[in-house]
Amino acid sequence: MYTIESGNVAAALGVKLAGAQVIAAYPITPQTPLTEKLSEFIESREMDAQYIPVESEHSALAVCIAASTAGARAFTATSANGLLYMHEQIHWAAGARLPLVMCVVNRGVGAPWTVWNDHQDSISQRDTGWIQMYVCDHQQIVDTVIKAFRLAEAVSIPVMVCYDGYLLSHTYMPFDIPDQKSVDGFLSPYRPEYALDPDKPANFNTVTLPDVRADIHGRMSHGYMEVRYLLQEDMRKAIDVAGDIEKRFKQIFGRGGEPYVESYRCEDAEFIAVSMGSLAYQLRDVVDMLRDEGYKVGIAAIRLYRPFPDQAIAKTLEKAKGVIVFEKALSYGYQGPLCADIQSALYAQSNGRKKRPSVYPYILGLGGREIKTGDLINAVRRVCTETSTDTPDTLGWIGLKI
Amino acid sequence: MHAKTNIFNLPETEFVHPGNRACAGCGLGIAYRIGLKALGKDTILVVPPSCLTVLQGLYPIAATKLPCLNVTFASAAAAATGVIGALQAFGREGINVVAWAGDGGTSDIGLQALSGAAERESNFIYICYDNEAYMNTGVQRSGTTPCGALTATTPIKGKLQKKKDVPAIMAAHHISYVASCSAAYPIDLYDKIKKATGMTGTKYIHIHTPCPPGWGFDPRYTIKMGKLAVESGLYDLYEIECDQFRLTDASEKLLKKKKLRDVDKYFKSQGRFKIMTDDQISAIREDIHRKWEAYWG
Incomplete structure (x- = not known):
């Protein structure tokens, strides 16, 4: 309905x-x-x-x-x-x-x-x-x-x-x-394997030692590090699980199907903008307008941020000449966290075999600062006409009045 | 009508394994063992960091035979509310939900969550065992450390401020039941916890639990310290039901006896009070007498 x-x-x-x-x-x-x-x-x-x-x-x-x-x-x-x-x-x-x-x-x-x-x-x-x-x-x-x-x-x-x-x-x-x-x-009802229940008493989140430890029957149980390792392993596996769930959702409801990256006009794009949230849809207008001007541009919306679907992201971006990351967050003292993650994914995927896309980091919209479509067009167009292919060593700020 | 509880008719079932990690002479160890007898099998415990976390044991071994959820320091009362919410969602009744926390987890970092849960009239029992400092982390002062006590963070002058009266704070929430008891009076403690299991709404129970290493006395004197505090009128056993205050057990006897033990002995028997002057003790003696004159009317 x-x-x-x-x-x-x-x-x-x-x-x-x-x-x-x-x-x-x-x-x-x-x-x-x-x-x-x-x-x-x-x-x-x-x-x-x-x-x-x-x-x-x-x-x-x-x-x-x-x-x-x-x-x-x-x-x-x-x-x-x-x-x-x-x-x-x-x-x-x-x-x-x-x-x-x-x-x-x-x-x-x-x-x-x-x-x-x-x-x-x-x-x-x-x-x-x-x-x-x-x-x-x-x-x-x-x-x-x-x-x-x-x-x-x-x-x-x-x-x-x-x-x-x-x-x-x-x-x-x-x-x-x-x-x-x-x-x-x-979505089936939730039936956990373990739960608080007087009929099956158990102690949850007990103090756990640095090393593995035997229980009263002599069976080894995990130490803290094993517990945390399994969280990491299961987080990585969750990428595929999210993909399967997305497929199932599409079968039933007829929409969705892009659990990791929602790409728009990226197939032949030489320059791809990357963003998260509603800004990614605003950037679709930017892409359409710049396409009308003859620039081969696209926009990739990151839908799953953790676990980071690095392979899917690298696959979307690796053929582009430039990647322009628009972020509404900062790791103060360095750069935008998404930008660092994307650079890391591209570095791992290309493995020195071919040229990696240059990555252009932009910070914008902090504390609700208005993001003007005209400013986005200018930023993407500037990258498209850039003569140097080196990744810039400074952070770009959009809409800053200082 | 039930027969009067005594040491012979307490339930024999034990819910705490022997050989747990509590220190020798631990007041909490006594209160926990007796308290769980009163609560019985159909109980879910919620425990924030405290000596009780240590007593519970290290994964994968546990000292308690009841389901227990360990939670963050400030969240015991809120977590108990969450357990109740789940049980209500399942339509499951007849399970005691019990938060069991130390004095720091109650009077300091946990007070906001406890006040919130009490104001929401959450249907659970909150038990605070009060050993009057952060014992688990090495005896730092807490909101319930008494004036004059040496702790690791009041190492030279002793604590300069008074003990926070947490049961009075809880009584100000007009909850179903507030009780004060002591590890030295296990039958009184048992009866109060048992009574709380039959009531709806929020029930708050405060237990004075002498701590041999933290207070500086020989482990064999735990009960003696608890009794001295009560018999000298310093720490009172009482309950507040429907906003009505009533002294119980040994404190009730003092009401009839109209005579208190001198508090001097209590202070002189513990290493933590060794720098207290006679003038300081006299001032406390006067406070105690003023309080008891009001009780005696």
Whole structure:
């Protein structure tokens, strides 16, 4: 059924269709309409779930961690400083291998205070062991929330579904609401192998030693490092699992099919722009306009950021002369994290056999600074007409007024 | 009507394995063993970092025969709420959800989550065992360390501030049940935890647990220290039900007896109070008497 609704409502509909059983959240702009909608679904009995109005984001994730350990499908959502306040719990949820899903409604982080969009909040949580998916429009929000639960439960790793604050969360777009029956066919009820249960007592997240240790029967059990190695192994395997889930979703719902990189006019492109979130769709206009001017350009939207689908990304980009990375986040003191990841993927894939594309890094849109399509056109055109093929050693800033 | 609880009719089932990692003479060890007897098999425990994390054992060996979720330091009460949420989602009833935390995890870093859970009237029992400092990390001062005590972070002057009254904070939330007990009075402790299992809403139980290495006394005197604190009127055994305060057990006896032991002995028996002057002890003695004059009316 088609509707016209906000991105936050699209997310709430996804959570409802996925049948989350325990939801805990603390208000923060621009996430609030999402959790307000969920509490409305639950109070009106449209949705059968427990809504726990906690006193902080740290507690929101604590509730989800505990509910998930007890065997429930759990969900939370936050933004910016709320996400950072969860930081310890974010690591904990991944280490405990709990299949939580969290929407991160992307917003810049203080100080100084900003309520507007950039990606610094979720990108700063990159190394916590969570899967991170970025979406470009409302249809992808509702679909990705449903896929995220299936992926999280398939690999026992929590998933963040990241979408742009205001640009997606508060704008209205038409999208198709998947029907409940099809969602039920796609996503089975959550049945964990281990759960808190007085009939089967177990101690969860016990202090674990640096080395392996025998149990009371003499069988060796993992040390901390084995536990963490398995998280890394399963994260890498999650790339293929995400691909399989995407295929299955497309079979049932007839859309999607690009779990890693959503490419637009990249096949013959000499220059490819790379971005995440709604900016990638804005860049489609840029690509169309520059194509009209005769430039062979394309845009690749990174949809799965962790685990990093390096092979798929390198395959998309390796034939291009130049790659232009537009980022709304920074690793202060170096460059944009996505840019570093892309350079790393291209370096590993080309393995010295052929020339790698030059990579042009741009930072833009921090704290909601307006991203003008004209500025993007100029930036891409400038790269296309660049005579030097060396990767520049300075970071480009778009829209900066200093 | 149940027969009065005594040492002979306590349940024989043990939920804590012997030979766990608690120190010799650990007050928590006593309270935990008796407390779990009161809670029984149908219990899920939530434990933040504390001496109890150590007592629980190192993976893959566990000292408790009940399901136990170890959580981050500040989140015990919130995590307990999450377990309740899951059980409600499954329609599962008759399981005690119990957060069991130390005084630092309760009075300091865990207080916000505890206050939130109490305000939400979460249906769980929160047990704080109070050994009056961060013992697990090597005896640093906490919000419940008493005035005058030497700790690793008050090494020369002793703590200059008063002990935080956490049960009073919890009583201000008007929750179903607040109780104060001591490892030195295990029957009183058992009865209060047992009572809490039959109530709905938030139940808060505070247990005074003497700590031989942290307080500086011989491990054989754990019970003696706990009793001295109660008999000298310094630490009171009570319960607050429907906002009604009532002294229990040994403290109730003091109410009738109208006489307290001199608190001097309590302070003189512990290494942590060795720098306290007689003037400081006298000031505390006066505070105690003022409090008890009010009890005696």
